[in-house]
Amino acid sequence: xxxxxxxxxMVILLTLVLFPVLSSILFSFNRVELRPGAVALSPIGLDNYxxxxxxxxxxxxxxxxxxxxxxxxxxxxxxxGLGLALVVSQHARLRRYLTSLLxxxxxxxxxxxxxxxxxxxxxxxxxxxxxxxxxxxSPVQWLSAPNLAMQSVVIADIWHLSPFVFLILLAGLQAxxxxxxxxxxxxxxxxWQKFRDVTLPLLSPVLLVVLLLRTIDGxxxxxxxxxxxxxxxxxxxxxxxxxxxxxxxxxxxxGYASAMSVLMLMVLILLAVIYVRLVxxxxxx
Amino acid sequence: MAGLAxxxxxxxxxxxxAAPAATAAPxxxxxxxxxxxxxxxxxxxxxxAAGALPDLKGKEITISYPRGEPxxxxxxxxxxxxxxxLKFNRVVLPYGELYDKLLINLSQSTGxxxxxxxxxxxxxxxxxKGYVQELDPFFEKAGxxxxxxxxxxxxxxxxxxxxxxxxxxxxxxxxxxxxYAYRKDxxxxxxxxxxxxxxxxxxxxSMVKQKESExxxxxxxxxAVNPAVSAFMPIFWGHGAEMFDDNYNPLFNSEKxxxxxxxxxxxxxxxxxxxxxxxxxxxxxxxxxxxxxxQSMVWPAWAGVLDDPSQSxxxxxxxxxxxxxxPGGKGGxxxxxxxxxxxxxxxxxxxxxxxxLFASGPEGQRIHAMQGIPPTRSSVFQDPDxxxxxxxxxxxxxxxxxxxxxxxxxxxxxxENAFGTQISSALSGENSPKDALNTVQRDVVxxxxxxxxxx
Numbered sequence: 001x002x003x004x005x006x007x008x009x010m011v012i013l014l015t016l017v018l019f020p021v022l023s024s025i026l027f028s029f030n031r032v033e034l035r036p037g038a039v040a041l042s043p044i045g046l047d048n049y050x051x052x053x054x055x056x057x058x059x060x061x062x063x064x065x066x067x068x069x070x071x072x073x074x075x076x077x078x079x080x081g082l083g084l085a086l087v088v089s090q091h092a093r094l095r096r097y098l099t100s101l102l103x104x105x106x107x108x109x110x111x112x113x114x115x116x117x118x119x120x121x122x123x124x125x126x127x128x129x130x131x132x133x134x135x136x137x138s139p140v141q142w143l144s145a146p147n148l149a150m151q152s153v154v155i156a157d158i159w160h161l162s163p164f165v166f167l168i169l170l171a172g173l174q175a176x177x178x179x180x181x182x183x184x185x186x187x188x189x190x191x192w193q194k195f196r197d198v199t200l201p202l203l204s205p206v207l208l209v210v211l212l213l214r215t216i217d218g219x220x221x222x223x224x225x226x227x228x229x230x231x232x233x234x235x236x237x238x239x240x241x242x243x244x245x246x247x248x249x250x251x252x253x254x255g256y257a258s259a260m261s262v263l264m265l266m267v268l269i270l271l272a273v274i275y276v277r278l279v280x281x282x283x284x285x
Numbered sequence: 286m287a288g289l290a291x292x293x294x295x296x297x298x299x300x301x302x303a304a305p306a307a308t309a310a311p312x313x314x315x316x317x318x319x320x321x322x323x324x325x326x327x328x329x330x331x332x333x334a335a336g337a338l339p340d341l342k343g344k345e346i347t348i349s350y351p352r353g354e355p356x357x358x359x360x361x362x363x364x365x366x367x368x369x370x371l372k373f374n375r376v377v378l379p380y381g382e383l384y385d386k387l388l389i390n391l392s393q394s395t396g397x398x399x400x401x402x403x404x405x406x407x408x409x410x411x412x413x414k415g416y417v418q419e420l421d422p423f424f425e426k427a428g429x430x431x432x433x434x435x436x437x438x439x440x441x442x443x444x445x446x447x448x449x450x451x452x453x454x455x456x457x458x459x460x461x462x463x464x465y466a467y468r469k470d471x472x473x474x475x476x477x478x479x480x481x482x483x484x485x486x487x488x489x490x491s492m493v494k495q496k497e498s499e500x501x502x503x504x505x506x507x508x509a510v511n512p513a514v515s516a517f518m519p520i521f522w523g524h525g526a527e528m529f530d531d532n533y534n535p536l537f538n539s540e541k542x543x544x545x546x547x548x549x550x551x552x553x554x555x556x557x558x559x560x561x562x563x564x565x566x567x568x569x570x571x572x573x574x575x576x577x578x579x580q581s582m583v584w585p586a587w588a589g590v591l592d593d594p595s596q597s598x599x600x601x602x603x604x605x606x607x608x609x610x611x612p613g614g615k616g617g618x619x620x621x622x623x624x625x626x627x628x629x630x631x632x633x634x635x636x637x638x639x640x641x642l643f644a645s646g647p648e649g650q651r652i653h654a655m656q657g658i659p660p661t662r663s664s665v666f667q668d669p670d671x672x673x674x675x676x677x678x679x680x681x682x683x684x685x686x687x688x689x690x691x692x693x694x695x696x697x698x699x700x701e702n703a704f705g706t707q708i709s710s711a712l713s714g715e716n717s718p719k720d721a722l723n724t725v726q727r728d729v730v731x732x733x734x735x736x737x738x739x740x
Contacts, residue, residue: 034392036415036629055731057724058706123560124577144560146715232509233562234710234721249385250510251699252410 021265027258034252048259059260061235062243065150069239070218072154073161077214078207080158081165086195088166089173099170102163110160114227117156118143121228146236149229153237156224161217165210172206173199205279212275216268240264339639342370346399346633346640349376351383355656357459357623358402361649365640380404387628391416394630400637403455405443405622406511406691406701412446412454413695417626420453423638432456435647437685440661443622448693455624458645459653460661462688463519463618464588464680468579469604471497483523483548483609486580490556493579502556504578505549507712508565510705517708518619518691519582520552521545525614528692528700533738537704538719538726546711546718553712562713574598582608582618585659588677605680607687617689622661654678661685696736703728 028048030041052059084102088095105113120127121142129139142152180202184194200207222241225231231238231246240260248257350358362373376398378386384407390397391411403411411417424431431453432441440457442449467479471493480486490502506512521528524545527536536542553561558572570587572578574597583591590596591603610616625641627634643649650660654671659681665671666682691697704725711721733739 034388034414036392037394039393124558139559141560144563144713146562146710146713149563229563230508230510230565231706232709233507233713234509234715235706236710236713236715238706246510246702249388251702252388252696253699 024258024261027255028262029259030255032254032258034254044255048256049263051256052260052263058235058238058243062238062240065236065238066219066221066240068150069154069157069221070215072151073157073218074211074214076154076158077162077165078211080162081169081210082207084162084166085169085173086199089170095170099167102166105160106163106167108160110223111227113156113160114224117152117159117224118228121152143229144233146233149233149237153221153224153228156228157218157221160224161214165214168210169203169206172203176202208275208279212272212279215271215275219264219268219271338365338368338643340369341636341639344370344633344636345372345374346637347374347376347397348400348402348637348640349378349383349386349398350402351380351404352377355658357653357658358644360652360656361644362640364649364652365643369639371636371640387411387416391628394628396628396630396632398628399631399633400625400627400641403624403626405457405620405624406697408443408446408455408624409693409695409697411626415629417454417628418631418634420456420627420638423627423634424453426635427638427642429642435662435664437661437663437666437682439620439685439688439690440622443620443690444624446693448690455626456641456645457622457624457661458641458650459623460659460681460685461585461621461623462659462681462685463515463582463584463608463621464677464684465519465606465608465618466573466581466583466588466591467604467606468493468599468602470602471579472604479604479606480580480609483520483552483611486609487548487552487556490552490580494556497579499577501558501572501578502580503552504558504564504569504572504581505553505561506564506566506569507553507562507709509709510702512565512705513709513712514701514705515619515621516582517545517549518689519608519617520549522689523608523610523614523616524548525611528704529694533694533733535726535729535733537729538722542722543718546708546722549708550711550718554714562709576602584621585677585681586657588680589657589675592677605677607680607684615689617687618684620685620688620690622690659685694733694736694738696732699732699736700729703732 027041029043029045031044031047033040033042084098088098119125121129123129123139123141123144126142128142132139141148143149176199180198181194184198189197220241221239222245225237225239225242226245229237231242241264244257244260244264247253247260348358348362356377359375362375365371366373376386383402384404387398387401387403387407389395391401392414401417403417421431432444436444436457437460440460444453444455444457445451446454467489469479472479472489475489475492475496477489477492478485480489486503493500493502506516521542524541526539526541526545529535558564558568558578560568564572566584566587569578569581570590573581573583573587574590576599588603588605592600594600608616608618625644627637627641631637645661647662647664650662650665651668651671654660654665654668655674657675659678660666663682666678672678692700694700707716707721707725710716711718716724730739
């Protein structure tokens, strides 16, 4: 009878996760129309998938932008977060002040962060361009130049979420056993050798979890882009979720939006599997 | 339209007294006679709305409308409540959320709302797919012959499906339309006449850019999709371009379309503030109110603020006119009207219809007009009290009579998405105008086939 205790959780999981996923998959093979009192489906085979992969230029643009965003935020947030964590874990007093300071961006809602950065990036009145001007440099169109808009959003995200990586890695560092480090000291290891051969391998399970979280979360970026650039100028900063959202709720092509969601889900599952393999692989060594 | 949200404190003087009986006591005098001479029919149509308001005590309706400043329908519904006893549940939502909620509730006939406000780009979808109820039977039951002649004709067209000829599906009660705004002080300074063509707009714009320090010639919303399309339409139409021929064949890469887009990009590159490709209402209004830009197409809510000293540094310096047009182009500013409609499955449709008559009637629209929300009735536009308080209403009336509406196609959202992404991209220099329009043409042909307009 113990399994009865699982029922509530399973019911919630099934209705909130499995049902939407299954209906997305169903929608993706159909043309979906909202008719009075009904959701009308007419099967069209693989048309939606074909459209995404072979006809819709914006799909690939969005995929490229999303990959760029993920690569940018994962690399820089990990480097910055890890660097900070390493420094802070050595200094107890820094830890007290810096940790609470770095929590501030984390507790702010993403929309507020985006609006703040929108103001900072403003061409005429923004602080960043003001600083450039007072240094005698020419101001930059941070969000309205097609080749810069995506980078600018990446920078805002790095500012927002590096502290997240920092906090988790800091916790990871503090939980490491002390003996291997003592052994390394006795053997006369240099700080770099200690970092490369002791810290990094011991920290890697935590590091991989952080990478996994940031990759999946980064791939779903929507709020910052919606607020800061609207995907523009043109399509130069459109993300996958932004494209899916527009196709679903502005263009009203729910079938096509579902097909793109399914494609994205497949890519993310693949990435997750690779990460998890890496984590488990390390642990079994 | 989104622009309405901006008129925040445009009317520091309070809205008309909440007890409407004081302002509109004897309906006979409060309602100026309809301007059209054979008033028999018009007067008969206006009368039931203004004169004999029904007793609706004990009844209750739920209405939904977008959040805004000033708040549309709030004062009107209070006035109606006071006079008839009808109780209101008001669902006030931000613009984007309202659309999402309506989409679900109306398409699934949930009966959540008895009456709703609908933005005009949503109409083709809501009207054609039966999301809202046909209103002709309601008019018949009330002994009325449809929308009377006091309504500006284009707003009657918009209320019907198919537009202009079909059945009445909504009542256009809010005549939001673009106006052409220009700095008349600078025109005088350079001895120029108010521009009538887009070439003259460009000349004035370059003059300002070259001669004035820290000033730009023309501000526009270039942010992808809806803002870009709204800003571009007067220029597009003004160059004689059309989106579709009579058989719904897309004409996006025609010579005239290309000329229009090339003009827009040139106007932006040479005379507009940097970064217009991501400008939306906030950036454009800031540029106008701060005295940075000399011209733009503006919405009525912004026009109200141009001369408001608490928000604008340019009080008294603006002229308003109808949208310019190139020789041979039809011109026309774009309408962004709001309509009242009864959702399919509404539980109290009859009471809701009584309220719609009142809200779109002279008395209701007058309440809105005093708050700075544009009406759709000529009699209200011409009301001396209102003109004295809001002189720019004259320009709204002029523009509304020659304004154009977006194509009435059921997949407008999809077409706007394709068009608005590409023109924004051309504006930013990411794409050439020619490539951008070829892409739009290809995409829209596909969309029109998908929707069954083309084979």
